[in-house]
Structures are given as C-alpha cells and as structure tokens.
Amino acid sequence: xxxxxxxxxxxxxxxxxxxxxxxxxxxxxxxxxxxxxxxxxxxxxxxxxxxxxxxxxxxxxxxxxxxxxxxxxxxxxxxxxxxxxxxxxxxxxxxxxxxxxxxxxxxxxxxxxxxxxxxxxxxxxxxxxxxxxxxxxxxxxxxxxxxxxxxxxxxxxxxxxxxxxxxxxxxxxxxxxxxxxxxxxxxxxxxxxxxxxxxxxxxxxxxxxxxxxxxxxxxxxxxxxxxxxxxxxxxxxxxxxxxxxxxxxxxxxxxxxxxxxxxxxxxxxxxxxxxxxxxxxxxxxxxxxxxxxxxxxxxxxxxxxxxxxxxxxxxxxxxxxxxxxxxxxxxxxxxxxxxxxxxxxxxxxxxxxxxxxxxxxxxxxxxxxxxxxxxxxxxxxxxxxxxxxxxxxxxxxxxxxxxxxxxxxxxxxxxxxxxxxxxxxxxxxxxxxxxxxxxxxxxxxxxxxxxxxxxxxxxxxxxxxxxxxxxxxxxxxxxxxxxxxxxxxxxxxxxxxxxxxxxxxxxxxxxxxxxxxxxxxxxxxxxxxxxxxxxxxxxxxxxxxxxxxxxxxxxxxxxxxxxxxxxxxxxxxxxxxxxxxxxxxxxxxxxxxxxxxxxxxxxxxxxxxxxxxxxxxxxxxxxxxxxxxxxxxxxxxxxxxxxxxxx
Numbered sequence: 001x002x003x004x005x006x007x008x009x010x011x012x013x014x015x016x017x018x019x020x021x022x023x024x025x026x027x028x029x030x031x032x033x034x035x036x037x038x039x040x041x042x043x044x045x046x047x048x049x050x051x052x053x054x055x056x057x058x059x060x061x062x063x064x065x066x067x068x069x070x071x072x073x074x075x076x077x078x079x080x081x082x083x084x085x086x087x088x089x090x091x092x093x094x095x096x097x098x099x100x101x102x103x104x105x106x107x108x109x110x111x112x113x114x115x116x117x118x119x120x121x122x123x124x125x126x127x128x129x130x131x132x133x134x135x136x137x138x139x140x141x142x143x144x145x146x147x148x149x150x151x152x153x154x155x156x157x158x159x160x161x162x163x164x165x166x167x168x169x170x171x172x173x174x175x176x177x178x179x180x181x182x183x184x185x186x187x188x189x190x191x192x193x194x195x196x197x198x199x200x201x202x203x204x205x206x207x208x209x210x211x212x213x214x215x216x217x218x219x220x221x222x223x224x225x226x227x228x229x230x231x232x233x234x235x236x237x238x239x240x241x242x243x244x245x246x247x248x249x250x251x252x253x254x255x256x257x258x259x260x261x262x263x264x265x266x267x268x269x270x271x272x273x274x275x276x277x278x279x280x281x282x283x284x285x286x287x288x289x290x291x292x293x294x295x296x297x298x299x300x301x302x303x304x305x306x307x308x309x310x311x312x313x314x315x316x317x318x319x320x321x322x323x324x325x326x327x328x329x330x331x332x333x334x335x336x337x338x339x340x341x342x343x344x345x346x347x348x349x350x351x352x353x354x355x356x357x358x359x360x361x362x363x364x365x366x367x368x369x370x371x372x373x374x375x376x377x378x379x380x381x382x383x384x385x386x387x388x389x390x391x392x393x394x395x396x397x398x399x400x401x402x403x404x405x406x407x408x409x410x411x412x413x414x415x416x417x418x419x420x421x422x423x424x425x426x427x428x429x430x431x432x433x434x435x436x437x438x439x440x441x442x443x444x445x446x447x448x449x450x451x452x453x454x455x456x457x458x459x460x461x462x463x464x465x466x467x468x469x470x471x472x473x474x475x476x477x478x479x480x481x482x483x484x485x486x487x488x489x490x491x492x493x494x495x496x497x498x499x500x501x502x503x504x505x506x507x508x509x510x511x512x513x514x515x516x517x518x519x520x521x522x523x524x525x526x527x528x529x530x531x532x533x534x535x536x537x538x539x540x541x542x543x544x545x546x547x548x549x550x551x552x553x554x555x556x557x558x559x560x561x562x563x564x565x566x567x568x569x570x571x572x573x574x575x576x577x578x579x580x581x582x583x584x585x586x587x588x589x590x591x592x593x594x595x596x597x598x599x600x601x602x603x604x605x606x607x608x609x610x611x612x613x614x615x616x617x618x619x620x621x622x623x624x625x626x627x628x629x630x631x632x633x634x635x636x637x638x639x640x641x642x643x644x645x646x647x
Contacts, residue, residue, distance in 0.1 A: 003269045004606060005101040011037055012095055018211070021045075021605045021625050022106050023296055024123040025281040029059065032123045032130050033297055033625070036606065037094040038108070039081040040065055042212040043222070044156045044297035047121075048188070048244045050128045055184050057300070057346075061152040062188050063244045064224050066132065068093075068119070069146035070112050071231075072139070077112040080148070083209045085221075102606055104267050114140040122261050126285070129245035131258050136234045145234050147242060149190055150205065150224040153181035156297065159222035162204040166225055170200070175251040176243075179227055186246040193241040193254040196232035217553025271598045274607035275635050279313040281608070282628040283322070289329040290322075291346060295611055295624035303350045304417060305629055306330065307358035308569065311365035312632025316639040320370055324378070327362075331382055334359060338389040353398040353408045353415050356386050357440035364447045364510065369639075376451055383448045387464060398437075404471030405433050405478065406441050410489075416502075418538065420561035428562055432491025435479055439506040442471050446511035472513035479503075480514075484521035499529050499540035501570045507577035516581070523577050533596040534613035534621075535568035535630075541615075548615030550622040564615040565622070568597065572633025579644055590641055597634055609634065 010016045017037045025031040030050040034040050046061035067080030079093035096110045110117045116137040123130055136143055154160040170179040176191030177198055206223045214220035234240055241254040249257075268274045284291040284301065292313065294305035307330070314323035329345060336343035337350045349355065360383060367375035390406075393399050397415060399407045408415055410431035420427045445468035453461040479486040486503035488496040504526050506512050507519040514522070529540040539546055541564065548564035550557050575593060579586050597609060604610045604621040609630040611623030 002101040002103040004103050004274075004602060005099060006036060006602075008098050011097045011100055014039075014089065014094065017094065020603060022102060023281060023605055023608065023626055024106070024121070025296070026123050026125055026127060026129075027280065027283050027285055028126050028128075029284055029286070029293075030123070030128045031059070031281075031296065032121065034065070036100050036102075036106075037081055037097060038065065039083060039089070039094070040208075041083070041210055042297070043159060043210050043218075043220075045210070046152065047132075048128065048130045049156065049297075050246065052185065056155065058155045058157055059297075060155050060185070062185070062246070063130065063190075064150040064152040066242065066244075067091075067148040067150070068110075068117075068134070069148070069229075070110075070115050070117060071144040071146060072113065072115060072141055076146075077115075079110055079112075079117075082205070083211060084207050085209065103269055104265050105262060109137075114138065115143060117145075120262075122258060124245075124257070124261055125264065127245065129243060129247075129249070131254070131261070132242040132244075133239050133258055134234065134242070135239040136236050139236045143234050143236075144231055145240065146229050146231050147192075148226055148229040149244070150226055151179070151181060151188070152222070152224055153185050153188075159219060160224065162206060162223045162225075168202045168227065170227060172198070173248055176230070177227075178248070181225060189243070189245050189248050190230070191243045191249060191251050191254075192230060192232055193239075193243075193251050194232055194234075196230045198228060198230050200228040202227050215551070216557070268601075268607045271594075271601060272635075272638060274601045275609075275631055275638075276317050278608040278626060278631045279317065279628075279635060281626065282309065282313060282631070283326075286346065289332075289345060290326045291329065292326065292628055294629070295627040296605075297625065299624060299627075301347050303333070303347050303355040304352055304358055306347065307355065307362045309628040309632035310362050311369065312572070312634070312636035312639075313628065315365060315369045316632075316635040323366065327379070330359065331379075334382065334386065338385060338394070351396065353395060353406075354417075354434075354437050354440060356390060356395070357437065357444055360386060360444040360448065361440060361509075364443075365636075367447075367451065368510070372451060372454070376454070380452060384452065384460075387445070387448055391464075391467065400467075403474035403478075404467055404469075405438050405474050407432060408434055408437060410434070418502075418562040420558045422555055422558050427559055430489045430496070432489050432494070433478055434489045434502075435486050436502040436505045438471065438475055438479070439509060439512070442468060442475055442513050443509040443511040445471060468511075475506075475513040476518075480518065483525075484518075485525045486522065498543040498545075499525060500543075501526060501530050501536040501538060501567070501574070504536065504570065504574050504577055508573040508580070519577065520581055523574070523581055526574060531571070531574065532566045532613070532615060532619055533593075534600075534619040535566040536570035536574055537564050537566050537615045538562040538570075539564045539615075546615075550612060550614060561612075566613040566615045566619060567630070568609055568613070569627075569629035569633040572637045575637050576640060579640060584644055587641065587644055590637065594634065594637065594641075 020036045023033045048063040070077045078091035106121045108119045118135040120133045166181045170177045178187045178189045180187045209221045291301035292306040294302045333347045363379045414426035449464040488500045507522045530537040546564045547560040605625035608626035610621035611627040613619045
C-alpha cells in the first residue's frame with residue numbers, strides 16, 4: 001500500500017479533504033498547489049504559479065485550475081470542484097473520486113459509471129510548466145475528455161474580477177492555443193499530446209470563493225476567465241498529456257518528457273523521504289545564485305531562516321555540494337552587508353542583528369558534519385571578517401558592551417525571530433540583552449576562537465577567547481534567575497521573566513556558558529511548560545498573555561503569533577539539548593517526539609510541515625503550508641539521532 005494514499009471515504013468528505021493540500025515546485029520559484037480534491041481554497045493556489053520579475057517580486061497565478069469533463073453517449077460528468085457563495089460547491093466532481101495517492105506523483109483515480117480515469121500531475125524541473133497525464137484505465141464505449149481552463153493572470157496577493165481590459169484574443173499553436181490576458185504577462189501555452197478541438201466560448205465564472213482567505217480575515221472571492229474548452233477523443237488504455245507553460249513545446253515530446261521527469265522523483269514512501277522531498281522544494285535557483293525560500297506559499301528568502309535552515313536542508317541529507325553552492329550566494333550577501341556595499345541579491349532582512357550570528361552557527365555545523373579543516377580553509381576568512389565587524393561595533397543595531405555581552409535595540413522595531421507587529425510596533429518588544437542572541441554570541445566566539453587557533457593562537461584569537469570568557473560569566477550573571485531558568489531579555493532594570501523557548505539554545509549549542517546542572521534546569525522547565533507534540537510553545541501557559549490559537553483576522557493572529565503557538569523548529573534544538581544531556585538513554589524519547597511529525601505527512605500540506613501549530617490540543621497546523629526551518633530541524637534531528645544510535 002502507498003505511504004500517502006487516501007480513500008473515497010475521506011475524499012468525498014470535504015471537511016476532511018479540503019484541509020489537505022499539496023505542493024509541487026520547480027526549484028526556480030514557480031509552483032503548483034491545491035487541495036487533494038483539486039478545489040482551490042487559497043488565493044495562492046493554482047496549477048501554474050510563477051514569478052514574473054519584469055512585473056514585481058511576487059508570484060503570479062496564470063492557470064488557476066483545469067476542469068475535466070468525461071462525456072459518454074452524450075452524457076457529461078464534470079469532475080471539477082469550486083466553492084461559491086455560501087456552502088455551495090459546484091460541480092461537485094469529488095464524488096467521483098475513488099482514491100488519491102502521492103507517493104511519487106499526485107494521482108487521482110475517478111470512476112464515472114463504467115469509466116475509470118487516472119489523472120497524474122507533474123511540475124517540470126527548472127521550467128515553468130505543469131504537466132497533467134490523463135489515462136483512460138477502463139471504458140466500455142467511446143469517450144470524450146473535455147478540459148476547461150480557468151485563467152487568473154494576477155499576483156498571488158490580489159484577485160481578478162470580470163473586466164473589459166482582459167484580452168480574449170488567442171492564437172492557435174500545435175495541438176492547442178496560446179493566450180495572454182494583460183500586457184506585461186507572458187503568454188500561456190496550453191497544448192495536448194494529441195490532436196484535439198478547441199471550442200472558443202469565452203465566459204467569466206463569477207464569485208469563486210477561497211475559504212482559507214476568509215478564515216484569515218481577508219477578501220476571499222474572485223472571478224475567473226474561461227476562454228473555452230478542449231475536447232479530445234480518448235481510447236481505453238490511452239494516455240493524453242496536457243501541458244500548461246509559458247513557452248511552446250513540441251507535442252510529440254510530451255510523453256517522453258513526462259516519463260523522464262517522473263523518473264527523477266524521489267518516492268515519498270517513508271517519513272524521511274517525505275522530508276527530503278520537502279527540503280528540495282525550498283531550494284530556489286535564480287541565475288547563478290541559490291536561495292532558500294523561508295516557506296510556501298508566501299515567503300521569500302529571509303536571511304535568518306536561510307542560515308538556520310541550511311544545515312538541515314543540505315548537510316543532514318548528505319548534499320554537501322549544494323550547501324557550498326548556497327553559501328556562495330550567502331557569502332556575497334554577507335560581504336556586501338558588512339562592507340556597506342549595494343547588493344541586488346534577493347536575500348531579505350540581512351540587517352537583523354542576529355543574522356551574522358546564525359551565519360557563524362551554520363558554518364559551525366559544516367565543520368561538525370563535514371570537516372573542521374575544510375571549514376577553516378573555505379570560510380575562515382569570512383568568520384574572521386564577521387567577528388572583526390561585530391567586535392568593532394560597526395553593526396547598526398548590535399553593540400558589544402564592556403561586560404562582553406551584545407546589546408540590541410528592539411523597542412521600536414521587531415529584531416528577533418519573534419517579529420510580529422501591530423500598527424508598526426512589535427507585539428513583543430524584545431530589547432537589550434536578548435537571551436538567544438547572547439547564547440549565539442558566546443557559542444560563536446568560542447567556535448571561531450578554537451577553529452582559527454588550531455594551527456597556533458595569535459593576539460586576535462587570544463582576544464576572542466578572552467571576550468568569550470567575559471561574555472560567558474556575564475551571561476550567567478545576567479540571565480540565570482533564582483528559579484533555575486533564563487530571563488528572556490534584560491534591558492537595564494527591565495527584565496522579562498516570561499518562560500519562553502529562547503533559553504533552549506543555551507543548552508543545545510556546542511559551547512555554552514552553563515554547566516550541566518544549569519542546562520538540565522533549562523531542559524526541565526522547557527519540558528514541563530513549553531513542550532507539545534508539535535514543537536515548543538512560544539510562551540508558557542503560566543505566563544501572562546498566553547494566547548495559543550493562531551486564528552481569526554490578521555491583527556488577532558499577530559497578537560497570538562508568538563504568545564503560545566508551537567513551533568517545530570525550536571524542538572529541533574530542544575531535542576539536541578536533550579540528547580546532549582541524556583545521550584543514548586534519550587533515543588526512545590526523541591523517537592516518540594518525532595513520530596508526532598510523521599502524522600503530519602498525511603495532513604495539512606501532504607509530506608511537509610506547516611509554519612506553526614496551536615499551542616493547545618488538538619494542536620492544529622496553521623500559517624504557511626510548508627516552512628523551511630521546521631523541515632530542516634526535523635531532518636537535522638534525524639541525523640543527530642542516527643549518530644547517537646550508532647555510538
């Protein structure tokens with residue numbers, strides 16, 4: 001039986017099937033995403049969603065969906081599904097679905113009377129093209145397949161509505177047509193592998209609704225343009241391939257192209273393979289530069305997310321060369337930042353004060369998982385440059401104080417990963433001495449000092465080691481309170497006593513200013529108050545302001561974003577700390593925790609991990625459907641677990 005298979009009972013129950021989404025990408029920024037019953041529930045959903053740099057920095061939905069109709073003896077059976085006003089779903093094609101599985105390709109099996117039709121979807125690698133193969137598995141008489149495309153031609157941030165500016169013009173191409181609704185957009189080529197008839201009957205389908213947007217408090221309806229439909233005769237055992245792309249294709253090559261692309265796919269036949277597939281989806285190549293997208297469907301490449309994610313997405317699955325390729329782009333961005341030079345790289349938020357600290361941590365993982373010698377040879381100069389930049393207080397919002405700790409102003413602008421804002425002000429104004437910043441700082445100083453002094457110390461490495469010792473002592477004096485856990489941030493007389501997960505990094509990093517007993521105290525309180533089956537809560541239920549449910553309109557979600565919601569990527573560091581403390585005796589506990597994420601492979605976004613979860617039962621997945629840091633840290637934890645298991 002397939003690892004990811006869903007039967008008729010679940011598929012025909014829209015309460016169960018609509019929350020389950022699929023995502024396929026081409027590693028160049030374009031993607032296909034929908035639900036497992038092919039009913040779009042988000043404005044971000046679509047069969048062909050692509051970046052158009054000539055227009056803006058957003059993705060754009062060209063081909064929203066494609067309705068299939070099976071015709072036998074003049075009787076029409078429409079397999080499509082759209083939501084309209086109220087609770088009206090039409091044409092309710094999901095009732096014909098018998099099974100859906102996506103171990104290798106998203107595959108839907110329909111049964112209409114004596115007709116059994118198989119649909120397989122595939123997004124081409126490094127090309128803006130969606131391929132759909134229809135196979136008539138069984139039929140007792142002549143069968144016609146009608147395909148009706150729904151076009152949007154709009155940004156994922158917007159909606160389209162019926163208007164007179166939309167062009168109805170189309171041109172005939174080999175086995176299909178090409179059309180473009182608005183100036184500035186590329187032409188959309190819709191072609192089939194077999195000769196067919198295109199019937200031009202333009203119309204707008206009005207009032208299509210997206211319930212996920214409605215849940216989030218946004219506008220949620222639009223009109224989609226249908227230029228007409230394709231009709232093709234299909235015989236029992238025959239396959240017909242539909243191609244939607246921004247360039248023409250030789251239709252005689254479609255069958256070969258589909259088979260070749262399908263053969264390159266890694267089966268999603270177990271937990272780890274699902275995560276590896278998901279890891280690959282965050283990788284984004286633009287020209288010679290490689291980026292890590294923070295998540296789908298709305299995130300771009302954010303510097304902090306990139307550095308936290310990179311070891312898990314590459315090194316943990318043995319893709320060392322890919323790590324180096326990403327670092328080539330990252331090094332250019334770092335050098336441009338510390339030298340105050342213009343940079344056209346699409347890495348955002350480089351100015352955030354902990355980004356360079358996480359960059360050092362990333363190189364530290366390379367040193368651990370590949371080679372310290374290689375790390376020193378390839379990135380030693382970069383590590384030296386970063387610490388020189390930071391220790392001379394050149395960063396606009398990171399200052400080394402006399403006690404060795406680093407100070408950040410976060411009162412007016414959110415500067416940490418807890419970055420939600422309302423009316424331009426941070427919901428959680430973490431400022432001053434921030435606990436994870438200083439845990440990173442101590443770890444980084446020790447790592448770089450040790451690495452660069454392996455061939456003999458010098459005045460500079462001695463200075464770095466001395467600064468680390470000073471920072472370590474000040475860290476304990478500043479953050480460790482009488483209850484055995486760490487303050488979240490300290491700014492003069494202001495101390496945040498909230499129990500938050502940011503203290504866990506101090507117990508997880510290779511270098512920590514805490515002793516074993518102090519680390520155990522941290523792990524114990526995190527276990528008692530923050531650990532859930534889906535990650536660490538961002539705030540303890542015992543702390544004021546606990547708000548665990550990420551629901552409602554934008555402002556309501558912003559207030560809840562880091563006030564009790566659970567984040568899987570944090571649990572990666574928690575489990576690392578747990579393994580450090582308890583060694584092999586922790587293996588069964590860690591395995592049990594990871595099983596909770598295996599459950600996610602068949603819910604929310606199939607074979608990936610969503611952005612966050614509610615902090616209270618039933619711990620429902622929320623936010624972006626796939627989040628890079630979550631996938632990366634679970635993969636890194638699996639890698640750590642294997643090492644402890646082999647000891």
